[in-house]
Amino acid sequence: MKRVAYVVHQSQGRLRLRLGWLREKPNEGDAIADHLSxxxxxxxxxxxPFTGSVLCLYDPTxxxxxxxxxxxxxxTRADQVVLPGEESPAEVEGEIVRLALFNGSEVARAATRMFEELDLGVLRATRGSVNLGTLAAMGFLAAGATQVARRGKLPLPPWFNLAWWAFRTFMISERKVIDDERAEFTDRIEAAAKS
Known part of the structure; x- marks a missing residue:
């Protein structure tokens, strides 16, 4: 893996860097700190080392x-230093993938926001008595019970059961993204309510 140092933030007397390789070689962190000190x-x-962050505070004079x-x-024998606004080199695209896995994908965050908006609409329409998850579960349960009652036997799973299982799997596997988006969404709602 090429060693690339990213300049995350620069201001007078303060420099923050991101060294992705420190996550794989955390023992190098102390040596880097000693050398720069x-x-x-x-x-x-x-x-x-866990985040690859290096913060330098210095006297700009x-x-x-x-x-x-x-x-x-x-x-560190870093191959490249990437300044803010510069494109990432192709060799470190794996870093982008790791960040997406850690923070959630753009599609997951967009889908989460969409379901948050739908949930808010359901809560408003029912004056807070039912949310989207409860409404969907009750709807799927009623549809399944109706189908069993009509046919008199348990059929193979219909599309809506598969859709529910897909939705539920998404909700479980993207829990961190959902929780982060929920906190951000809640902050926006509270700010809107205050204004």
């Missing part, structure tokens, strides 16, 4: 970003 003007270096990046590149 020796630079004249460096006040603090905080390395979090004695040190600048370019010297920090040069020292980092030389010490």
């Amino acid at each position: 020796r630079l004249d003007g460096m006040e603090e270096v905080e390395v979090r 004695e040190l600048d970003d370019s010297r920090i990046l040069d020292a980092l590149r030389a010490f």
